Amino acid sequence: MTAKLPLTLACNLYDRSLPLLTGQVEIEGCAVNFVPIAPEEAHARAFNGADFDVTEMSLSSHLLATSRGGSPYLALPAFISRAFRHSCIYIRKDSGLRTPADLRGKVMGVPEYQMTAAVWTRGIISDDYGVRSEEIAWRTGGLNMGGRKERMALDLPAGFDVRPIGDATALSDALVDGRIDALLTARAPACYDNGHPDIIRMFEDYRPLEEDWFRRTGIFPIIHAIGLRRDLAEQHRWLPRSVFKAFLQAKTLAQRNMWEMGFLTTSHPWLGDEARRLRDIMGEDPWPYGLEPNRKTVETLIRYAREQGLIHRAVTAEELVFPHVSDKAFAI
Template sequence: MSRPLSIAVAPYDRTLPLMAGLVPIAGVAPTYVTAPLEEIFARAFDEQAFDVTELSFSNYLYLTATTGCPYVGLPVFPSRAFRHSAVYIRTDRGIRGPRDLAGRLIGVREFSMTAALVARGVLEDDFGLRAAEVRWRYGPADSEDSKPIIRVRPNGVELEPLTGADNLSDALAEGALDALIAYKPPKAFLKGAPNIRRLFVDYPAIEADYARRTGIFPIMHLIGVRREIAEREPALCRHICDAFDTARRYAMARTQETQAPFTSLPWAPAEMARVSGILGGDFWRYGVQANRAAIEALCRYSFEQGIAPRKLTPEELFVPGALDWESTA
């Protein structure tokens, strides 16, 4: 008999095969839940609302290192993104490169969000700009955004509420901020507001170079399972990993189809080939060992930026029985 399981996850190409019933989970009768990611994260961390859920990697690190997280990780990473493109600046403040951000007012929705964690990590690793050298201001991303939940007061870092504007996008447009780290382009940028651009204009080339040099495709989110379920049913954890991996491989394979294209992009197979040439043929692979460099970077960033009080290891973050689990090529 199949056991019921509630699973909260965003509808990506690599998760939709699960949600559509094309890929089963052995021994499970799943109920899939989707909502804005901020809502999923809040309900998971604060209410333990789901049996299995997508989680912010950065906030998971913080909770694991401090008060404890009600979820334990599975080495399944449904969201990944390079974040050089996430840094936006005002062009009338004399900011010509990353080091010019020292001492500036920079906005961020949540200091602990993974997009900002990775962007700050890159700025320190490649350009020597430490998080503590910047004056951080937090607030809603735009006029339609909800008020952010502030879980972290970073050690040794100036972090205060935004003043002088109602939201980060308006603050950047009006000059109340010098720069902004955003997980999606701010509305002021999209509307063509004057004196706003990305810090790294040619970000695709810079991110590709970063990937080649480091071997890292940054992880944003992971899948977590409630601790009591993981402890009681270790075999279930591997079944969940297997199913998410089967869905991922389904999406990756179909993206390369030409007869009846799987995606709405007319040159998707060519783009897949180009990206594979940069990142490797199985660039979205799950598992701890295949992603150790990216996981260790997140652990280090969290500690260096004053979020986690100690540097965690990958072995502390995942279900013990899944530490040796790996994606199928």
């Protein structure tokens, strides 16, 4: 009997990854050691040592590494994390800021300039509100505790004002005391979570804006992909398809559970109503895998990264994401 290939797999526990942990879905030909891990740690360990054979990874960090001559990972089009981003802008009530158009000439905090959530939010600010990234001064650092650094070194063109806010300063505190005018962050800052009376989202009612943006663009922003170490992919040519197939099957099972109304698999009493609303807006497969169903989304992220000074050469979708797997070939 042929021995199974041992694989370490690092990923956050999502409904769409859980079947790989429980063993409900297996990666063909592999003995998997699933390491549940927070995304930020997975990203850091992916690009500072390629610690895991298969890993959840930041698509923007992978894009920067690819544009500079190579990433240690092959990005499979199993887009494990996605999110709309109109909810990511926080301001003070007395700031006078009403829409992203008011951010021109202001100072805005962000944990990392290169993080994927920031790339998408800045792209929306540029496309829909006419404010380019270089028209805002950016201050980077820890969200609720000082000291966070950029995961990937920045090489920005002249004209971009991007600087650390300082190791002793948390961005949440800087927003409260006015050292920054606004804050862009995927995770809510402590000042907002703790109910500070002066801190609000720029768009508190963000869902209608995000639904409208999807209807207009057809884009559901990709945040993280599944990475497979390149050396393993070159050594075992069958492996990219087997890994992709497993993640596709796990996602399909998660979606079936979401649509199941006979018994609720998620702790939400009106899940059926949510599911119908989701279908009406985004169709039967709101979370598509594969490159072709996501080509516009991938190419938009590449365009945004170039406009924001993060990459300095053209990168194709096929260069960024492994194209030789299909969301149709392995459906269950």
